[in-house]
Amino acid sequence: MANRIHPTAVLGEGVELGDDNVIGPFAVIVGPARIGDGNWIGPHVTIGTPGEDRGRPHPDAWETAPVGDPDHDGHGVVIGSRNRIREYVSVHQGTWRTTTIGSDGYFLRNSHIAHDCLVGDGVTIASNAVTGGHCHIWDGANLGMGAILHQKVVIGPGAMIGMGSAVRREIGAFTIAVGNPARVTGVNVVGLSRRGVDEETIEALGPWLKGKEGLPDVTLPGDLSTLVKAWDARPRDEH
Template structure:
């Protein structure tokens, strides 16, 4: 299906759109940017303006796509498919890697994704969430209203962060964090249950999720649903200095 773009929206040079996207009034999308299919992008959204870095130029990106930094690959914004991006959301261009938003996520009113962030699939980013630059939010994470992420923070898959929390260090996979500064308060049992895990399996994974033990080596992870097994293995194998 064709894209439905409001006549007041501004689509700059270097923007590539897939199919069946809705782009609302007064939204500005500056290139270089690549956007997939079936996204709902509300009014007054801003995507692809320069990262907030005092040392970098601030070109009129809605007129002509910036050339980026020739010494680094990955300048710009890439957005997947089937996202709901509500009014006043902002997404900045990368400075050393592509600012990347995955698919099937919900970005509530006024949330902000800073330069060089990576947000994976199936996330919920609530109203007024603000990320610092270079953050990595893994699949299925849920950030509560007015959460603030310090730059270079990693939020693990399936994690939940309570509203108005200030996150200054890594939030583990399928844990719950809350407060200022945010602290881990437990395991996201509800989230794991919704993915098909029973109480015994969640209990067996508990020590690993809390960072107190290695991942169980008895084949437990291989018996999990395939998507969850893959996600847990990827989290366990990640470089520990990525954040």
């Protein structure tokens, strides 16, 4: 299906759209940016403006076509498909890598994805949640209302961050973290159960999820098994 773009929306040069996207009133998308299919991008959303770095240029990219030079125009933004990006969400372009958002995410009103962040699939970012630059949010993570991520923080797959929490360090896979500073308070049992993991397997995973033991030999649904193994094998110095 064709894209439906409100006449007041502004799309700069270098913006590539897939099919069946909805782009609402007064949205601004600055290139270089590549957006997939079936996204709902609400009123006043801003995608692709420069990262918040005093030393970088701030070109008028909605009027002047970018030349694709990372030193001048930045590394841009890539967004997957079927995301719901609500009113006043902002996504900044990268400074040393492409700011990347996966597919099937839900980004609530006034949330912010900063420069050089990597956001996986099926992520939920609640209203007024804010990331610092260079963060990595893995698949299925959930940031509560008003949560704040320090620069370079890593949030594991399926992790839940409580509302108003300030995250200063890595949060493990399928754990729950709350407070300021945020501390892990338990395992995201509900999230694992919804992915088809039974109680016995969740109990067996507990020590690994809490960082006390290695990954146990358990049987997990195919997509979850792949995700868990990727998290377990991740480089610890990705930043």
